[in-house]
Amino acid sequence: MPITAYSKEAAREVDLEQWLMLNHYSIKGDPLLERMPVELREKAARDIECSGCRAHGAMLVAVGRQRGVGRSVSQGHFRFGTAGGANPHHPFCDFYFDEKAPRNADYLVNFASDKSTFTRVVRDLVCRGIRAGHFGQGDIRRMRLWFLDEKTAHAMPLDVTPELLNWCVDMDGARFARELPFQPEHGQMPGFDWTQAAKSEWCRRNAGLFEERPIRVHFRSEAIQRALKLIELKGSATVLDPTALREKYETVVQLSEFAAIYLYHQVGEKPKNHWRIDG
Ligand SMILES: [Zn+2]
Incomplete structure (x- = not known):
């Protein structure tokens, strides 16, 4: 249930009240939207698109009021659906699960919520960019749809198992062990640790794999919890498949590092972790 959505006619993202105002309908005169003309509801279904994908069929949901008290308990919003109850969102859309079932995705950065630090930082940058005239809301819309299309074009099944990921952490931790290359006679030593020896030998023989890995990828147990x-x-x-956008991610990392260093020199503020994009 997105709070804002994209109006094709206005070429920008609007909330329910703004869209009604643009269409000369007073929500104050009809807070529960009970007297809204059918034509206006039909226009909403045509004009409004989900801001995360190209879903149509927006329904306008009025501000919820608590019975008896008259206090607002929920904000007016848009709901996307079809007459047959199908979910019109693209499966990669941020709002796909919102329409289907309650979101249970604390392992993801939820850009649909206005409560996270990430959302606040992104909003701040977007507002500055628009104010400075570097881009407009139409560009942001095009960027979102471009990213959706990239996700579709470079989709891949997530086929990593927890066992494999934990094994990577285990082997990554073992790579610093400085042991002699294995010789069969080592096994004759009392209390010889075969498991440790096997790990060390594997790391020694596959040292090239560790060098191939980008410096920002960390196989540490605390770093894999979200994964x-x-x-x-x-x-x-x-x-x-993030490798499809490697060049763009690297550019973003460079820019964020530049911003962190610049901030440090300008205000003497030590770069904080949230400016870094690691792993
Ligand atoms: Zn959507």
Whole structure:
């Protein structure tokens, strides 16, 4: 149930009250939207698109009021659906699960919520960019749809198991062990640790794999917790293959590093972790 959606006619993202105002309908005179003309509801279904995908069929949901008290208990919003009850959102849309079932996705950054630090930082940057005239809301809309299309074009099944991920952490931790190359006679030593020796030998023989890995990828147990949660909840999900956008991600990392260093020199503020995009 998105609070805002994209109006094709206005070429920008609006909330329910703004859309009604643009269409000369007073929500104050009809807070429960009981007297809204059929034509206006039909126009909403045509004009409004989900801001995360190209879903149509928006229904306008009025502000909810508590019985007796008259106090607002929910904000007016848009609901996307079809007469047959189908979910019109693209499966990769941020709002796909909102229409289907309550969101249970604390392993993801929820950009649909206005409560997270990420959302606040993104909103701040977007507002500055628009104010400075670098881009407009139409560009943001095009960027969102471009990203949706990239996700569709480079989709891949998530086929990593928790066992494999934990094994990577285990082997990554073992790679610093400085042991002699294995010789069969080592096994004759009292209390010889075969498991440790096997790990060390594997790391020694596959040292090239560790060098191939990008410096920002960390196989540490605390770093894989969100990934493990993702596997647990969405074992067979289809996700974006991030290697398809490697060049763009690297550009973003460069920009964020520049911003962190610039901030440090300008105000003497030590760069904080949330400016870094690691792993
Ligand atoms: Zn959508």
